[in-house]
Amino acid sequence: xxxxxxxxxxxxxxxxxxxxxxxxxxxxxxxxxxxxxxxxxxxxxxxxxxxxxxxxxxxxxxxxxxxxxxxxxxxxxxxxxxxxxxxxxxxxxxxxxxxxxxxxxxxxxxxxxx
Amino acid sequence: xxxxxxxxxxxxxxxxxxxxxxxxxxxxxxxxxxxxxxxxxxxxxxxxxxxxxxxxxxxxxxxxxxxxxxxxxxxxxxxxxxxxxxxxxxxxxxxxxxxxxxxxxxxxxxxxxxxxxxx
Numbered sequence: 001x002x003x004x005x006x007x008x009x010x011x012x013x014x015x016x017x018x019x020x021x022x023x024x025x026x027x028x029x030x031x032x033x034x035x036x037x038x039x040x041x042x043x044x045x046x047x048x049x050x051x052x053x054x055x056x057x058x059x060x061x062x063x064x065x066x067x068x069x070x071x072x073x074x075x076x077x078x079x080x081x082x083x084x085x086x087x088x089x090x091x092x093x094x095x096x097x098x099x100x101x102x103x104x105x106x107x108x109x110x111x112x113x114x
Numbered sequence: 115x116x117x118x119x120x121x122x123x124x125x126x127x128x129x130x131x132x133x134x135x136x137x138x139x140x141x142x143x144x145x146x147x148x149x150x151x152x153x154x155x156x157x158x159x160x161x162x163x164x165x166x167x168x169x170x171x172x173x174x175x176x177x178x179x180x181x182x183x184x185x186x187x188x189x190x191x192x193x194x195x196x197x198x199x200x201x202x203x204x205x206x207x208x209x210x211x212x213x214x215x216x217x218x219x220x221x222x223x224x225x226x227x228x229x230x231x232x233x
Binding site: 032034041042043044045046049051089093100101102103104105106107 | 146148155156157158159160163205207209211220221222224225226227229
């Protein structure tokens with residue numbers, strides 16, 4: 001089955017700096033890679049996703065890059081703000097087969113300091 | 115759109131009792147629902163995949179007789195934790211997905227979760 005690794009487990013940045021979180025996956029058939037933000041005790045919220053036919057996607061301060069050859073994808077947050085502080089999870093799945101299940105990374109606790 | 119609700123949000127029960135958690139898609143028909151368990155400061159672990167009108171598919175290591183899943187309609191799936199024990203205490207989250215163009219739409223919409231505490 002799919003295995004998703006995520007680094008770092010914790011990340012502390014100063015307000016206004018950029019944050020980068022990296023994930024690797026094992027299943028070359030995976031073709032959908034979402035990123036979720038989860039605040040304490042709340043549901044995961046999709047913040048951005050990317051499909052395997054695209055190398056990069058951007059939405060305001062958030063961007064995701066995908067390297068299919070190396071099987072890794074990264075989340076980039078620019079101009080970080082205190083409200084960006086949360087746990088971020090990457091995930092991977094494939095559209096057909098495998099039940100279209102999401103396999104999550106282990107999470108990154110992001111802390112944006114004033 | 116794409117709202118998923120869960121009920122109850124919190125439940126405390128005694129060891130040995132059973133607890134039912136409901137997951138509803140409020141504004142779309144969910145062909146597939148997923149049940150996850152999340153322990154404190156850990157990731158979401160998929161427990162089972164529930165397809166409307168058929169038996170759930172459980173992940174390895176998840177006891178199907180302990181975690182009963184029913185997906186009787188396109189808007190409702192239930193998870194029943196039977197004979198709950200303190201080690202079952204966790205945050206249970208469901209998600210739902212619909213079909214688009216005849217194929218499963220990738221994005222999953224998550225419910226708000228249910229905090230289960232077994233005394």
